[in-house]
Amino acid sequence: MKRRLAVLASGRGSNLQALLDAIAAGTLDAEIVGVFSNRLNAPALERVPAALRWSRDAKSYSPREEFDAELADAIDAVQPDWIVCAGYLRVLDEKFVERFRGRVLNIHPSLLPAYRGLKTHARAIADGVAEHGVSVHFVSPELDAGAVIAQARVPVLAGDTPDALAERVLAVEHPLLVQVVRLAVAGRIAEQGETVVFDGHPLLAPLSLDSANSDCMALPTR
Numbered sequence: 288m289k290r291r292l293a294v295l296a297s298g299r300g301s302n303l304q305a306l307l308d309a310i311a312a313g314t315l316d317a318e319i320v321g322v323f324s325n326r327l328n329a330p331a332l333e334r335v336p337a338a339l340r341w342s343r344d345a346k347s348y349s350p351r352e353e354f355d356a357e358l359a360d361a362i363d364a365v366q367p368d369w370i371v372c373a374g375y376l377r378v379l380d381e382k383f384v385e386r387f388r389g390r391v392l393n394i395h396p397s398l399l400p401a402y403r404g405l406k407t408h409a410r411a412i413a414d415g416v417a418e419h420g421v422s423v424h425f426v427s428p429e430l431d432a433g434a435v436i437a438q439a440r441v442p443v444l445a446g447d448t449p450d451a452l453a454e455r456v457l458a459v460e461h462p463l464l465v466q467v468v469r470l471a472v473a474g475r476i477a478e479q480g481e482t483v484v485f486d487g488h489p490l491l492a493p494l495s496l497d498s499a500n501s502d503c504m505a506l507p508t509r
């Protein structure tokens with residue numbers, strides 16, 4: 288039985304596309320059972336058939352918790368094994384997170400805990416850091432503070448603009464997300480409090496993308 292993925296996206300959906308491509312290539316044993324957006328016409332929605340799309344204008348809901356409650360019911364209806372925030376630009380409320388705790392992943396364009404929140408590339412450049420990158424983590428009620436599962440690093444180059452850096456990061460986001468979701472659907476990762484359990488052992492440091500081969504994860508040897 289293929290594991291069922293619900294994907295949340297607010298933008299163009301290139302990370303969603305990476306999951307779709309891996310599924311089509313037979314390298315990710317899962318199926319996408321719904322794509323959910325807080326923006327009515329998010330381009331990401333166009334990447335799947337209409338029957339899989341759910342979107343509402345979150346800004347039209349007041350209080351904002353009503354949107355999260357409706358979103359949660361819509362997600363629950365497709366019975367996902369995992370929920371992947373792939374460029375989902377809205378903070379999920381505590382009730383939502385606790386309802387699906389341990390099954391919600393997020394890809395965030397920074398080396399957490401550095402640069403939680405938005406505009407991470409511009410902030411990294413402004414700080415003059417030499418390295419930037421991406422993290423995939425479990426979603427917790429506190430923004431971008433959940434247990435980090437895996438990371439991938441890229442250099443910050445002299446003269447980098449936020450867009451140039453974002454593109455360099457995006458190039459490693461796609462393989463990283465596919466590999467973490469592959470581990471998730473294989474039952475190899477779990478959230479235990481603030482710790483990631485990998486193959487039954489507490490993860491002492493985030494997994495990392497194999498710098499030599501971005502299709503491989505450098506897994507801890509035991």
Ligand SMILES: Nc1nc2c(c(=O)[nH]1)N[C@@H](CN(C=O)c1ccc(C(=O)N[C@@H](CCC(=O)O)C(=O)O)cc1)CN2
Nearest residue numbers: 375376377378379393395404426427428429430431432
């Ligand atoms: N409870 C959580 N919700 C979400 C998490 C999380 O870790 N815990 N990760 C985010 C994704 N994210 C960064 O990776 C992120 C999403 C949204 C925002 C934010 O400030 N959003 C504003 C609106 C921004 C906009 O509409 O342009 C808001 O929600 O008011 C920061 C970081 C997914 N959700």
Ligand SMILES: NCC(=O)N[C@@H]1O[C@H](COP(=O)([O-])[O-])[C@@H](O)[C@H]1O
Nearest residue numbers: 298299300301302373374394395396
């Ligand atoms: N805070 C969440 C966040 O900023 N996520 C980032 O949005 C982009 C989405 O691109 P995509 O829509 O092409 O996948 C990605 O870079 C992702 O890391």
